Amino acid sequence: MHKTLLLTTLLCLAATAPARADEPITLAVDADGVQRAAIVLDSYSFTPSHLVVAVGKPVELTLTKEGFAPHNFVIDDPASGLAIKQDVGGDPVKVSFTPTRTGSFAIYCSKKAPFGKSHRQKGMEGVLEVR
């Protein structure tokens, strides 16, 4: 009897699992006008990996790394106010920027072992969608 109840509870929890990592997440604008989100860097992914932000408003991301491999957070489009290259180590780190143009911009990790594929090639990339 109790086992059945436990199983039912677990199944219900599984059904309400968190959204997929690549589902677009629209950042809310806080009272101070800043759009904030927390992102986890893992081997080899960003979670969440698809951020939607408003143009012309500051964005502040808190980056946290899991696992042992070194990772970084790169968005490289200086003409759009996006010139970010931030190493993420043991402690969470914040990056701030203000996108000045609308569009879709690649987020990626530029780390690479001496031999083999880059982390980006292994799937460690995402999208910053500026609307």
Ligand SMILES: [Cu+2]
């Ligand atoms: Cu990486």
